[in-house]
Structures are given as structure tokens and as C-alpha cells.
Amino acid sequence: MAVPATRTAVDDLRETGPGRLMGEYLQHMAVERGLSANTLAAYRRDLLRYHRFLVTRSVTDVQRITRHDISAFAQALSTGSDGLAALSPRSAARTVVAVRGLHRFWALEGICTADPAHDIHPPIAGKRLPKAISVDEVTRILEAVNTDTPGGQRDRALLEFLYSTGSRISEAVGLDVDDVSVDAALEGPAVVRLFGKGSKERMVPLGSYAAKAIDSYLVRARPALSANGRGNPALFLNLRGGRLSRQSAWTILKSAAEKAGVTGEVSPHTLRHSFATHLLEGGADVRVVQELLGHASVTTTQVYTLVTADTLREVYAAAHPRAL
Known part of the structure; x- marks a missing residue:
């Protein structure tokens, strides 16, 4: 690449x-x-x-x-x-x-005798809070997919995978079948091998809902899609049997969000943001979330704690008798 x-x-x-x-x-x-x-x-x-x-x-x-x-x-x-x-x-x-x-x-490298940029500091960028949607909205999006066709079963497996692992869309569409272990998914936790930025490899657990959706896709839908191509090893195939593109994955999610009545801009990265936010709201340690997301620094992950802190303040203001 x-x-x-x-x-x-x-x-x-x-x-x-x-x-x-x-x-x-x-x-x-x-x-x-x-x-x-x-x-x-x-x-x-x-x-x-x-x-x-x-x-x-x-x-x-x-x-x-x-x-x-x-x-x-x-x-x-x-x-x-x-x-x-x-x-x-x-x-x-x-x-x-x-x-x-x-x-x-x-x-x-000795190309220059000095480094004139060593004390030039980049402008400070304001912290941009990640956009996350609620658990209910995620559920509605996932359940809006019609799984009556091979393409629909693939769509459901893809969206379940994105939310279950918090993977980047490039990581998801770049996966091969051999990168996912779902043989014992119904009896124990499945595991997926993701390749992040700089080809960094990490192992991420796969939730039971995503594991079941992928298992169903591999058994019932992928063989039909693969028959249209030339034996592509990709996990997620397009209707011609080739590897699914990032643009197609974005379209799949957008269509499901519209069917679910989820307004606003929803992208594959929205599911990644939601994955991290929901984990932290559920009590997960920020360093565990860092590992799951594949962030090189915990500082990158800590921006999500600002989201959950805002949520806590809203709940406190609405529920505590002497908050206001």
C-alpha cells in the first residue's frame, strides 16, 4: 500500500x-x-x-x-x-x-547545517468533541438493515462489526476472512486482528451480536457474493465479488441511518466515536479504550472523557434537587 x-x-x-x-x-x-x-x-x-x-x-x-x-x-x-x-x-x-x-x-541527514524550524510551534487547535449518537440510535440503525438478501446480510455484519470493535472504516474494509476468528463465537468471545495506522496490529474482542452477524454472513451470504468474483480474500465483498470500498461502506451506513430516522450527519467514524463514548459511560478505563481504538497516545483518547463529563453534568443538573 x-x-x-x-x-x-x-x-x-x-x-x-x-x-x-x-x-x-x-x-x-x-x-x-x-x-x-x-x-x-x-x-x-x-x-x-x-x-x-x-x-x-x-x-x-x-x-x-x-x-x-x-x-x-x-x-x-x-x-x-x-x-x-x-x-x-x-x-x-x-x-x-x-x-x-x-x-x-x-x-x-547533514543536508542542512541547522534546523531553523526547531522552535516553531504549530497553532493550538481547539479541542473538537467527537460526535456520538445514543445507544438507542445505534440499535435503530443496525435493526433498519434488511437482511433478506446477501447484500443486506453483509451490510448488517459490517455495521455490527464497526460498532462492536470501534474500528476505522479503512481497517474494516481492509480485513481478510483469516483476520477474524468466529468459529467459537457462539460459545465464547471472538477476536479480530486489526491493522491500524502505520500497519500497527492489535487484537480486539468481537461482541456476540457482531460475531453472530458475521458468522451468518460468512455462511449464508459471502459465498454468493464471492461467486460473482475471482476468489477475493476480503471479509466484506461488494456485489461483484471484489473488496468493499470505504465509499460503499459510508453509503451503507447512510442508507441505514435514513431508514432508522436518525437525523444529522452519520458516518462510519460516528460509530467509532459512539463505541468509545459508550464504553467510557459504562465504566471502562480510558487506557483500555485507548488500546481498543489503537491510539498511540492516551491524550488522543482523553477527548472522549470530555463528552462523558458533559453528559454527567447534564444528568446532575436535571436530577439533583439542589443543582440549580
């Missing part, structure tokens, strides 16, 4: 000077860090933006890039000046982090 994305990144930054050296950095990130294709694509977009900025300032030698250039770039990301489109604080922060990593790499 990483090689094609890396080649594209290098091709886009093939010219001499900063562009060529940025391509070498992306190659390093792919080979040495093992970043996913999606992460590499994000780095490529950020560095292309930085490259275009340097071109407008006629900077063609990486040794001549100064702290002032990088600071001006960070400012332009927030204000939309110097020919750059204004980015949200979160996107601007991510771009500055990419540029800091680039200059650190150049300094360590």
Missing part, C-alpha cells in the same frame, strides 16, 4: 532543490517509518503547500531557508495570505508539524 503513494509523492516533488529533498523525506517516511498510504498522502499535500510557498519567495536552496520563512508560512496558513488558502487551526497545526519533521530530517 505504501509504495504507490510514495512514488506519487516523489513524482510530485521531483524538481531540484527543496522539492527533490522533500521527495527524499517522503521516501524515508515510507520505508523507515512504515506510514500508511493515507498518512503519506497527507504529508505530501502539506509539503507541496510548503514547497509552493517557498517558490513564491524565490527560495531554491534549502540552506537559505530561515526561521522567518517558516514562521511566515505558519502565519499564512492561518490567515490565507501569500497565495495560500486559509486552513482550520487543526489542519494548519498538522502542516506545521510536517514541516518541522522535514527540517529535523534534513538536519539529522
Whole structure:
């Protein structure tokens, strides 16, 4: 997965000077860090933006890039000046982090004698609370799927899987049949092997509802879908027997949400947010949720505690006789 994305990144930054050296950095990130294709694509977009900025300032030698250039770039990301489109604080922060990593790499490799970006700090992005839906809304969505057809049984298995594991949609559609163990699902907890960002592997329990739905799909529906293709090993197949795409999975969820009468924007990531929020509301430890979500840092997971804290305040205000 990483090689094609890396080649594209290098091709886009093939010219001499900063562009060529940025391509070498992306190659390093792919080979040495093992970043996913999606992460590499994000780095490529950020560095292309930085490259275009340097071109407008006629900077063609990486040794001549100064702290002032990088600071001006960070400012332009927030204000939309110097020919750059204004980015949200979160996107601007991510771009500055990419540029800091680039200059650190150049300094360590001896390409530059100094690191002018070492004390440039990204803008502080406000904490964005994840959107979660209630347990009742999740149940209505799951039960809205018509399982009379092979495609419907696949849809139910997919949505049950997403909510049961809290997996990213890319992780779910990237699974092969051999990654899921449901042979003893009806007698004990099933387990699924997920591959997260940077191909990090983790084992996640599979709830009984999801295990039953997947077992039914594997026995009754997947053989019919597979017959339309060429023996694809993917767990979730499309109607032509190929691997289900992320876009198709999003459409499946959107259709089920509309049938269930769940208003507002509902995406596969909504089920991931809901998975984490409902676990914490049920008393799960934040570090356990961190492991289940595959977060590298518990800080990322702790944003969900803000959601549950808000819920607690609402309940307290409504129920305690002297709260107001």
C-alpha cells in the first residue's frame, strides 16, 4: 500500500532543490517509518503547500531557508495570505508539524547545517468533541438493515462489526476472512486482528451480536457474493465479488441511518466515536479504550472523557434537587 503513494509523492516533488529533498523525506517516511498510504498522502499535500510557498519567495536552496520563512508560512496558513488558502487551526497545526519533521530530517541527514524550524510551534487547535449518537440510535440503525438478501446480510455484519470493535472504516474494509476468528463465537468471545495506522496490529474482542452477524454472513451470504468474483480474500465483498470500498461502506451506513430516522450527519467514524463514548459511560478505563481504538497516545483518547463529563453534568443538573 505504501509504495504507490510514495512514488506519487516523489513524482510530485521531483524538481531540484527543496522539492527533490522533500521527495527524499517522503521516501524515508515510507520505508523507515512504515506510514500508511493515507498518512503519506497527507504529508505530501502539506509539503507541496510548503514547497509552493517557498517558490513564491524565490527560495531554491534549502540552506537559505530561515526561521522567518517558516514562521511566515505558519502565519499564512492561518490567515490565507501569500497565495495560500486559509486552513482550520487543526489542519494548519498538522502542516506545521510536517514541516518541522522535514527540517529535523534534513538536519539529522547533514543536508542542512541547522534546523531553523526547531522552535516553531504549530497553532493550538481547539479541542473538537467527537460526535456520538445514543445507544438507542445505534440499535435503530443496525435493526433498519434488511437482511433478506446477501447484500443486506453483509451490510448488517459490517455495521455490527464497526460498532462492536470501534474500528476505522479503512481497517474494516481492509480485513481478510483469516483476520477474524468466529468459529467459537457462539460459545465464547471472538477476536479480530486489526491493522491500524502505520500497519500497527492489535487484537480486539468481537461482541456476540457482531460475531453472530458475521458468522451468518460468512455462511449464508459471502459465498454468493464471492461467486460473482475471482476468489477475493476480503471479509466484506461488494456485489461483484471484489473488496468493499470505504465509499460503499459510508453509503451503507447512510442508507441505514435514513431508514432508522436518525437525523444529522452519520458516518462510519460516528460509530467509532459512539463505541468509545459508550464504553467510557459504562465504566471502562480510558487506557483500555485507548488500546481498543489503537491510539498511540492516551491524550488522543482523553477527548472522549470530555463528552462523558458533559453528559454527567447534564444528568446532575436535571436530577439533583439542589443543582440549580
